Amino acid sequence: MEDIVCKFGGSSLASAEQIRKVRDIILRDSHRRYIVVSAPGKIVASESKITDMLIALASAIAHDYEGRDLIEKIASRYGEIAESLDIPTDYTELVRQDLSARIERYGHDFPLLTDALKAAGEDNNAKLIADYLRNSGIPATYISPDEAGFYLSNIKGVIRPLAETYDNLRDSLLDRSDIVVFPGFFGYTKEGNVITFTRGGSDITGSILAAALQARIYENWTDVDAVYSVHPGLIPNPHPITELTYDEMRELSYTGFSVLHEAALEPVRRGNIPLQIKNTNNPDSAGTSIVARRSDFDGIITGISGKKGFCILHIEKYLMNSEVGFALEVMKILSDYNIPFEHMPSGIDSLSIVLREEVFTPDKERLVVTRILKELEVDSCYVNHGLALVMAVGAAMKSAVGVLGRAVNALSRAGINIDLVVQGPSEISILFGIKETLCNYAIRELYKSFFN
Amino acid sequence: MEDIVCKFGGSSLASAEQIRKVRDIILRDSHRRYIVVSAPGKIVASESKITDMLIALASAIAHDYEGRDLIEKIASRYGEIAESLDIPTDYTELVRQDLSARIERYGHDFPLLTDALKAAGEDNNAKLIADYLRNSGIPATYISPDEAGFYLSNIKGVIRPLAETYDNLRDSLLDRSDIVVFPGFFGYTKEGNVITFTRGGSDITGSILAAALQARIYENWTDVDAVYSVHPGLIPNPHPITELTYDEMRELSYTGFSVLHEAALEPVRRGNIPLQIKNTNNPDSAGTSIVARRSDFDGIITGISGKKGFCILHIEKYLMNSEVGFALEVMKILSDYNIPFEHMPSGIDSLSIVLREEVFTPDKERLVVTRILKELEVDSCYVNHGLALVMAVGAAMKSAVGVLGRAVNALSRAGINIDLVVQGPSEISILFGIKETLCNYAIRELYKSFFN
Numbered sequence: 001m002e003d004i005v006c007k008f009g010g011s012s013l014a015s016a017e018q019i020r021k022v023r024d025i026i027l028r029d030s031h032r033r034y035i036v037v038s039a040p041g042k043i044v045a046s047e048s049k050i051t052d053m054l055i056a057l058a059s060a061i062a063h064d065y066e067g068r069d070l071i072e073k074i075a076s077r078y079g080e081i082a083e084s085l086d087i088p089t090d091y092t093e094l095v096r097q098d099l100s101a102r103i104e105r106y107g108h109d110f111p112l113l114t115d116a117l118k119a120a121g122e123d124n125n126a127k128l129i130a131d132y133l134r135n136s137g138i139p140a141t142y143i144s145p146d147e148a149g150f151y152l153s154n155i156k157g158v159i160r161p162l163a164e165t166y167d168n169l170r171d172s173l174l175d176r177s178d179i180v181v182f183p184g185f186f187g188y189t190k191e192g193n194v195i196t197f198t199r200g201g202s203d204i205t206g207s208i209l210a211a212a213l214q215a216r217i218y219e220n221w222t223d224v225d226a227v228y229s230v231h232p233g234l235i236p237n238p239h240p241i242t243e244l245t246y247d248e249m250r251e252l253s254y255t256g257f258s259v260l261h262e263a264a265l266e267p268v269r270r271g272n273i274p275l276q277i278k279n280t281n282n283p284d285s286a287g288t289s290i291v292a293r294r295s296d297f298d299g300i301i302t303g304i305s306g307k308k309g310f311c312i313l314h315i316e317k318y319l320m321n322s323e324v325g326f327a328l329e330v331m332k333i334l335s336d337y338n339i340p341f342e343h344m345p346s347g348i349d350s351l352s353i354v355l356r357e358e359v360f361t362p363d364k365e366r367l368v369v370t371r372i373l374k375e376l377e378v379d380s381c382y383v384n385h386g387l388a389l390v391m392a393v394g395a396a397m398k399s400a401v402g403v404l405g406r407a408v409n410a411l412s413r414a415g416i417n418i419d420l421v422v423q424g425p426s427e428i429s430i431l432f433g434i435k436e437t438l439c440n441y442a443i444r445e446l447y448k449s450f451f452n
Numbered sequence: 453m454e455d456i457v458c459k460f461g462g463s464s465l466a467s468a469e470q471i472r473k474v475r476d477i478i479l480r481d482s483h484r485r486y487i488v489v490s491a492p493g494k495i496v497a498s499e500s501k502i503t504d505m506l507i508a509l510a511s512a513i514a515h516d517y518e519g520r521d522l523i524e525k526i527a528s529r530y531g532e533i534a535e536s537l538d539i540p541t542d543y544t545e546l547v548r549q550d551l552s553a554r555i556e557r558y559g560h561d562f563p564l565l566t567d568a569l570k571a572a573g574e575d576n577n578a579k580l581i582a583d584y585l586r587n588s589g590i591p592a593t594y595i596s597p598d599e600a601g602f603y604l605s606n607i608k609g610v611i612r613p614l615a616e617t618y619d620n621l622r623d624s625l626l627d628r629s630d631i632v633v634f635p636g637f638f639g640y641t642k643e644g645n646v647i648t649f650t651r652g653g654s655d656i657t658g659s660i661l662a663a664a665l666q667a668r669i670y671e672n673w674t675d676v677d678a679v680y681s682v683h684p685g686l687i688p689n690p691h692p693i694t695e696l697t698y699d700e701m702r703e704l705s706y707t708g709f710s711v712l713h714e715a716a717l718e719p720v721r722r723g724n725i726p727l728q729i730k731n732t733n734n735p736d737s738a739g740t741s742i743v744a745r746r747s748d749f750d751g752i753i754t755g756i757s758g759k760k761g762f763c764i765l766h767i768e769k770y771l772m773n774s775e776v777g778f779a780l781e782v783m784k785i786l787s788d789y790n791i792p793f794e795h796m797p798s799g800i801d802s803l804s805i806v807l808r809e810e811v812f813t814p815d816k817e818r819l820v821v822t823r824i825l826k827e828l829e830v831d832s833c834y835v836n837h838g839l840a841l842v843m844a845v846g847a848a849m850k851s852a853v854g855v856l857g858r859a860v861n862a863l864s865r866a867g868i869n870i871d872l873v874v875q876g877p878s879e880i881s882i883l884f885g886i887k888e889t890l891c892n893y894a895i896r897e898l899y900k901s902f903f904n
Contacts, residue, residue, distance in 0.1 A: 156775050157776060158771050254800045266770045319610050321794075324609060325783075328783040334780075341779070345795070346796060348702060402860075404870060405861040408856045408860055409854070412854035412857045422798070423873045
């Protein structure tokens with residue numbers, strides 16, 4: 001298919017002015033026929049995002065507040081935008097009624113209510129954008145995920161589309177004469193309840209649509225000119241990435257690159273559809289292409305990222321290595337407290353498990369360490385906090401020798417001690433565990449070594 | 453205690469000539485009062501070790517052969533040694549009767565019979581050595597593990613002493629006026645059955661005795677002048693290690709240093725008793741000291757070892773990282789087939805599990821891969837064979853920066869691709885996974901880089 005699926009993020013839809021830019025972008029290419037929208041973001045830092053207000057509203061209701069003031073604030077935000085865009089419909093009233101209806105329907109069930117209210121942000125915005133485009137003379141239709149058969153399910157904590165969703169989308173969205181405006185971020189379970197992706201999930205909606213429709217390209221419109229090789233807050237004018245692979249992007253997302261939702265890559269990857277990061281505020285900028293295979297590499301390393309907030313659970317037990325199933329017992333204990341782990345480098349008689357501090361709370365730490373000491377008869381078990389994971393990612397690494405050495409030398413020369421190295425499975429990245437306080441320093445030193 | 457526990461290995465006791473050397477060694481230091489002995493080893497390569505013949509005998513009986521010829525061969529070997537040493541007792545007859553009695557008692561139970569017959573090698577040799585020493589005018593007494601309360605148990609496949617064993621040994625062996633000759637390699641369960649360590653386990657017996665008696669030193673007499681920094685078959689005249697820590701030795705054992713049984717270190721380590729590797733054929737050589745803390749380092753790296761025969765089970769699954777308990781499910785499947793794993797480096801959406809080829813047989817591989825594909829809905833699951841693990845070990849690494857870089861550069865310069873790096877838990881070693889065919893080459897290149 002020659003058509004383009006465009007997803008516009010919250011900052012691209014935060015005001016009437018931004019939405020006019022979106023209209024112009026749609027008009028500039030007649031193939032831009034599928035528009036996935038986020039909820040309105042914030043224009044000034046002090047403002048709240050619609051989604052944050054909706055979450056606050058759900059929480060207020062769960063605590064027996066009516067949340068009238070929040071409903072008014074949210075509804076009037078839509079009303080103001082609609083008015084500035086000369087949309088005749090009273091969006092304040094429309095959103096007010098919509099939110100009340102959702103509260104009416106799901107008020108008894110906090111998780112369902114939260115999902116339903118969060119979804120209201122995108123849902124109402126899609127209606128508003130469709131109205132606006134129609135008023136501007138563009139034949140546009142709001143399509144609800146419900147009528148398009150956009151079914152999702154929660155499988156072990158991961159929200160995924162059902163297999164039939166792809167067929168449903170094709171059946172309902174292909175070969176239409178109008179432009180489709182589709183709300184991102186949520187879908188429906190087969191039971192008919194609203195279900196949302198995690199935050200930023202409109203990226204996933206767009207990706208699923210692009211894959212289902214076999215779009216020529218999935219354009220993800222945001223507020224940056226490109227994905228950069230390193231966070232622009234750390235290095236002035238960093239190297240922009242013109243092209244990177246799905247897998248490179250996935251690895252970089254893991255340790256902090258947040259341009260895209262990490263789950264947004266897979267649908268387009270499977271469909272082999274190029275994903276283009278574009279800037280709504282500077283549509284002439286080339287942006288960044290995310291593709292299956294790169295045509296060219298301009299360096300061994302594509303990007304460097306880092307993330308704080310990890311810790312290491314160390315376990316030592318004499319002859320651990322000869323004991324079949326030891327690690328399994330440790331995993332079971334972690335699993336009992338629903339603690340996912342990130343990495344598990346093992347020595348001969350020792351095991352280190354890298355965990356996210358946010359899931360390994362002090363309470364859970366106490367429980368886990370106590371149980372390991374008691375049940376597994378280990379020699380020692382303790383936790384080192386304050387770890388950062390720093391990653392150098394580059395698909396060109398596969399065919400190059402010596403990249404690890406260069407990275408390690410850069411850190412060593414800078415006097416940075418490496419607590420942990422993982423180079424293995426993916427072959428397109430090297431992961432270092434270092435002291436949290438040295439995270440940004442390490443990223444800068446790696447950048448200097450590979451990009452200067 | 454000022455006394456020394458000496459363990460003599462099979463090569464130190466393979467002939468009358470060797471046993472005379474042992475007597476001289478005992479006479480040279482009056483503190484050498486606890487002698488742990490192996491079964492006679494072989495003098496010429498074509499000969500069989502007694503232990504191998506005993507295992508063959510057990511197997512013959514399990515297959516309904518009487519094994520008369522093997523019994524004669526084993527018994528006459530003892531008889532010849534005793535005769536050459538002018539021991540008046542008829543050891544051929546004595547061993548013949550001993551083996552028959554063991555077969556009589558345990559013939560119905562193959563595992564028990566195997567243990568009982570294997571133990572006969574050390575047991576009869578200890579009696580022979582005690583006889584010989586007494587005949588030479590040295591007051592020596594054979595003590596059986598049974599009367600000394602040398603109790604062992606099998607905990608999840610690892611043979612360990614019971615806590616009371618240490619007390620029992622102290623009670624029965626301390627403050628004796630004679631020299632104790634104690635058979636290595638086996639002990640007794642609380643039920644009264646013979647139980648053996650894995651092959652080479654006399655090293656463990658000596659270590660447990662040394663720890664129980666709080667010996668000044670545990671001398672392990674073998675046939676090499678020292679532990680070398682690298683296998684002497686790979687580098688001519690390699691650097692001899694004069695001193696290394698228990699932990700360094702343990703790591704080096706893991707990937708191929710076989711001077712000591714890997715489980716022999718822990719008892720002396722816990723008791724903080726120095727272990728001295730000595731050469732029966734060259735007792736004036738200083739040997740190698742294995743200690744808790746080194747007084748001095750003569751280099752960053754203490755030793756380099758490598759071992760072939762590993763493989764990697766690769767698993768890829770989109771969003772594996774977000775799925776709590778995924779690795780646990782994989783571990784459970786491995787555990788169902790009693791497959792221990794060595795290392796488990798994980799990527800973002802991938803998991804690599806390093807396994808020993810010897811435990812991951814083609815049959816098990818088929819079963820495991822099929823189940824992972826079917827039950828865990830992964831995107832891919834396959835095995836890469838022919839991996840070697842190469843390890844650079846050095847306790848000085850902890851306080852040095854840049855060692856990893858140097859090691860990685862040495863391999864890179866040599867054009868060796870690194871499939872896997874694990875530097876983590878122990879902090880005294882770096883482990884590389886490389887192609888099996890490059891194993892010796894990699895060891896040599898690392899050696900050149902750190903020792904030349």
